Amino acid sequence: MNGGHRGVPDVGSPVFASCSLQKMCSWMLSCCLALQHLAVQASLLCIFHLLLLPTLPEELPHAQATGKLLARSLFACGISTVLQTTLGSRLPLVQIPSFEYLVPAMVLSSHLSLGASTDRNGTAVASVCHAPHCTVTGSWAASLREVSGAVLVSGLVQLVLGVSGVCGWAVRHCGPMVLAPSLSIIGLSAYKEAAFFCSTSWGVALLLMFLAVTTSQHLGSCRLPFCALPQARGCSTEPSVPTLRTFSILLPFAGVCIICAILSHLHIPWESLDLTMSRLSWANSTFHAPWVSLPYAGEWRWPLLTPRTLAVGIAMAIGCSMNSVSCYVLCGRLLRAPMLPLHACNRGLCMEGLGSILAGLLGTPGGTAASIANACTTGLTQAGSRLSVQVSAVACVVLGMSPRLAELLTRIPLAVHGGVLCVTYAVAVGTGISYFQYADIDSGRNIFIVGFAMFMALLVPRWFSMAPAHLATGWVPLDLLFLSLLMVPVFLTGFLSFFLENTVSGTLEERGLLSELALWKAGASTSHPCGEKSEANRGYGLPAGLRRLLPSSCKAFPCCFLCPGREEMDEKEEEGSHATEEGTTVPGEGTQLLPKRGSGELQSVRRLSEMEMPA
Numbered sequence: 001m002n003g004g005h006r007g008v009p010d011v012g013s014p015v016f017a018s019c020s021l022q023k024m025c026s027w028m029l030s031c032c033l034a035l036q037h038l039a040v041q042a043s044l045l046c047i048f049h050l051l052l053l054p055t056l057p058e059e060l061p062h063a064q065a066t067g068k069l070l071a072r073s074l075f076a077c078g079i080s081t082v083l084q085t086t087l088g089s090r091l092p093l094v095q096i097p098s099f100e101y102l103v104p105a106m107v108l109s110s111h112l113s114l115g116a117s118t119d120r121n122g123t124a125v126a127s128v129c130h131a132p133h134c135t136v137t138g139s140w141a142a143s144l145r146e147v148s149g150a151v152l153v154s155g156l157v158q159l160v161l162g163v164s165g166v167c168g169w170a171v172r173h174c175g176p177m178v179l180a181p182s183l184s185i186i187g188l189s190a191y192k193e194a195a196f197f198c199s200t201s202w203g204v205a206l207l208l209m210f211l212a213v214t215t216s217q218h219l220g221s222c223r224l225p226f227c228a229l230p231q232a233r234g235c236s237t238e239p240s241v242p243t244l245r246t247f248s249i250l251l252p253f254a255g256v257c258i259i260c261a262i263l264s265h266l267h268i269p270w271e272s273l274d275l276t277m278s279r280l281s282w283a284n285s286t287f288h289a290p291w292v293s294l295p296y297a298g299e300w301r302w303p304l305l306t307p308r309t310l311a312v313g314i315a316m317a318i319g320c321s322m323n324s325v326s327c328y329v330l331c332g333r334l335l336r337a338p339m340l341p342l343h344a345c346n347r348g349l350c351m352e353g354l355g356s357i358l359a360g361l362l363g364t365p366g367g368t369a370a371s372i373a374n375a376c377t378t379g380l381t382q383a384g385s386r387l388s389v390q391v392s393a394v395a396c397v398v399l400g401m402s403p404r405l406a407e408l409l410t411r412i413p414l415a416v417h418g419g420v421l422c423v424t425y426a427v428a429v430g431t432g433i434s435y436f437q438y439a440d441i442d443s444g445r446n447i448f449i450v451g452f453a454m455f456m457a458l459l460v461p462r463w464f465s466m467a468p469a470h471l472a473t474g475w476v477p478l479d480l481l482f483l484s485l486l487m488v489p490v491f492l493t494g495f496l497s498f499f500l501e502n503t504v505s506g507t508l509e510e511r512g513l514l515s516e517l518a519l520w521k522a523g524a525s526t527s528h529p530c531g532e533k534s535e536a537n538r539g540y541g542l543p544a545g546l547r548r549l550l551p552s553s554c555k556a557f558p559c560c561f562l563c564p565g566r567e568e569m570d571e572k573e574e575e576g577s578h579a580t581e582e583g584t585t586v587p588g589e590g591t592q593l594l595p596k597r598g599s600g601e602l603q604s605v606r607r608l609s610e611m612e613m614p615a
Contacts (some may be wrong), residue, residue: 004019005607025205029241033388036250036381042374042409043253043420045073047193048097048366050414054089055109056143067289067407072362073097075295076098076401081393085386088541089348090342091331094374095355097366099190100319100491101154103461104484105147105365108312111480112143141300144365145453151367152360153295153313155322160285161321165561167349169344170498171325176438176512177446178497180455182326183432185393185493186372187425188458194425197418203273205394208256214379216248222369246383249423253416260413289403297361316485322367322494324352327370332377341357346561363561373420376427392492439512446511453496457489 049069080095163168174182198205222244245249251264263270303309328340328348340348348370356367378384399406439446464471464487471483485491501511508514541547 002477012042028512030385030388030391032247032292033249033381033383033385034391034395036247036253036377036394037094037374040147040377040420040424041096041371041392041396042138042414043417044371044373046094046412047069047197047417047421047573048102049073050069051381052102052105052109052147054145055113057113057140058561064241066410067403068293068295069364070409071293071400071403072364073359073366073400074360074396075357075407076355076364077368078393078396078400079358080352081396083351083354084348084370085390085393087347087542088351088461089196089242089344090386091328091337091340092335092378092384092386093250093327093331093348094371094389094392095352096371096374097364098320098323098360098369098372099193100323100369100488101151101366102479103487104319105150107480107484107487108147108150108502109143109365110530111476112146112207113309114245123422140305140453144363145301145308146306147303147365148307148360148363149309149311150277150360151356151364153310154316154367155307155353155356155358155360157314158321158349158356159319161317162346162348162350163561165342167321167325168346168561171340171342171345173502174436174498175501176327177501178494179326179329179448180432180435180439181457182322182494183330183435184429185331185432185454185457186323186326187427188454189430190425191422192232192419194418197414198422200418201413203421204256204260204270204415205419207259207540208252208416209422211252211255212248212380212423213418215244215251220245220248233388245422246381248381249377249420253549256470257417261415263471270395271378271415284459289407290517291402291404293360293403294413297334300363303360303363306482307477309482312484315481315488316367319488319491320356320367321349321351322490323372324370326490326494327372327375330372330428331370331375331378331384333431333434334375334427335384337374337384338540340369341540343562347542349366350562354448372428373424376431376555378433380424380427419504425596435553440510443506443510445506449497449500449504452472453500455495456496460492461489463485 049066051067051068077095077097083091084095085091133362221242260270262471278297289580326343328345332338332340352368352370356369374389389541436450441447441450464483473480475481
């Protein structure tokens, strides 16, 4: 595997046997990490559906379709995760329907529930129902089709943004004064949902947070005898891993769920569900879904495309693109990996667009975007394995083909969802604050930009959530577009900070553009219009086998924004040949599961290769 002139050890030698055992332990560890990612992903999927489905027009088949909806979302998220980690940004990122999908979808579904019988174009929508338990035949299915149509439109817009290189252009003009408030507000924007679910049982939520903090911070250096093997010659894996820190989310998650199951079995009241919580779609659901059901497009009729869905879909695409770009930066920052090059950012957005298109065709109410919570879990546990994310994606696809197994996710206590949000999104807030060190935060200019952007990002959504009727342009699709954008804190923060940063005068040092991070980022650009040449690009390129199969026409306009420049490709090939001659590991074949400690440019360049397990 390491190349060089060293011979391959004999099958019966102790070196070969020890390497085989270590490879088996690496697979076992990757499966456990995949289960951890799956637990966080399942929690976020449940939160998305629990908050969105009650806003749709109520109907009797509503609860019975919950398992199928979860299964379809899992299937689409699994496919999108495989595409993201293989052909997209190549970061270990899990794909989920983010909150930037949730807010526009709730705006659209609320409008459909309270709208008139027909709009100005004559399109049929849900009727007004004033009775408490009134249902309209087909209203829930028709509303779901419109939301799926908006998801389909958002996927198409994201695909265009990625192929055209707009995403990479925006990233190039985002400095520390744009990244810091954007990442901070992403974490702060989830406090309402966290408090909402924690209120069902604060004891359970606090227990999960206490265990997560204890295992990750106070007992993070404890190395339990987990697959401890002596280090053999020719093998570079560590004999043991810091188990408690590595599984600081999975162990509290599983332990709290087991405690809640025991309390429920003993009929000990531990959960308080008020009237609002009792309206959740699967609070009293039963298992009636089939064991095996392969999802396919058009099973629940095709998505409905209207002017409303077009407007909401554009808002979804803009919000989710900003969320995903921030998540790319967040994941690289937490793993101490090099700055994401522009072509990898464009490819990542394209793969998310394809995943959202698939989700819309399957009839799900949410697309796919990079999961902030899973990225924060990777940073909290310091276990950035690309293989573990791919294994969790395969598990999602399997669960997506079994609605009965997907219904098991509805048994997760609601307070556990709140605890997971509190632990993971807190890391996003701290990561955003850490970016202030690269700029002059004592400057009056920077203080105003950060304070104004973050304050307005929290104020405007609050105002429109209480009085949405204040926004009325006379055309419903335009109202929904503005309302969907202004209700998303990430969009407001990114737009205001980007506008003020590039319009208010300030020195380069004051804006943080002369810092080490900015110089490292600026060194990635060359005169080539569609590629970058830098050490920071190692490991973000397409797989070697795929690069050899791609014809040269794929690197022409406009697809050139998805591929690195020719100069960078030659540099990679030359570097790989030198590494093979010296007997060292080529980038992409790193066997270390956990990032190493230390600093320096050369070590940070190798961070990305450490995320990939041996083939």
